[in-house]
Amino acid sequence: MMRATQVLGLVGGVAWVAAAFLWEGGDDPLELGLFWVGAVCLTLFLLELGMLLVKRGLLALRLFVACALPLLVWMVVAFAATSASDDGIVWGMTGAAVAVFAVVQLARPMPERATL
Numbered sequence: 001m002m003r004a005t006q007v008l009g010l011v012g013g014v015a016w017v018a019a020a021f022l023w024e025g026g027d028d029p030l031e032l033g034l035f036w037v038g039a040v041c042l043t044l045f046l047l048e049l050g051m052l053l054v055k056r057g058l059l060a061l062r063l064f065v066a067c068a069l070p071l072l073v074w075m076v077v078a079f080a081a082t083s084a085s086d087d088g089i090v091w092g093m094t095g096a097a098v099a100v101f102a103v104v105q106l107a108r109p110m111p112e113r114a115t116l
Helices: 002-022 029-053 059-083 087-107
Strands: none
Touching: 002 029, 002 087, 029 059, 029 087, 059 087
């Protein structure tokens, strides 16, 4: 499941970068489609990343951190987008950063499971 969410992070980041290049500030369906597909993929990637941040602990703590990480990223990016003169650039830079992070995660070897 980790590899699937890492691929989703890469796909979402690339979708946001593509939407940033096509962004003209309008309501073009292609731009909005790429944006929302990227948003869903990035959110799922960040949820999985949040689950990995807490290795041990209660399930409630892991779920809290898993939900808090995407919310934090969304709030920071939304604030930056409203402050910028062209919000497409902010979404594109965020997509590029998440895509690079997903590639780094994909390049790391998978941890082996302990067999009993």
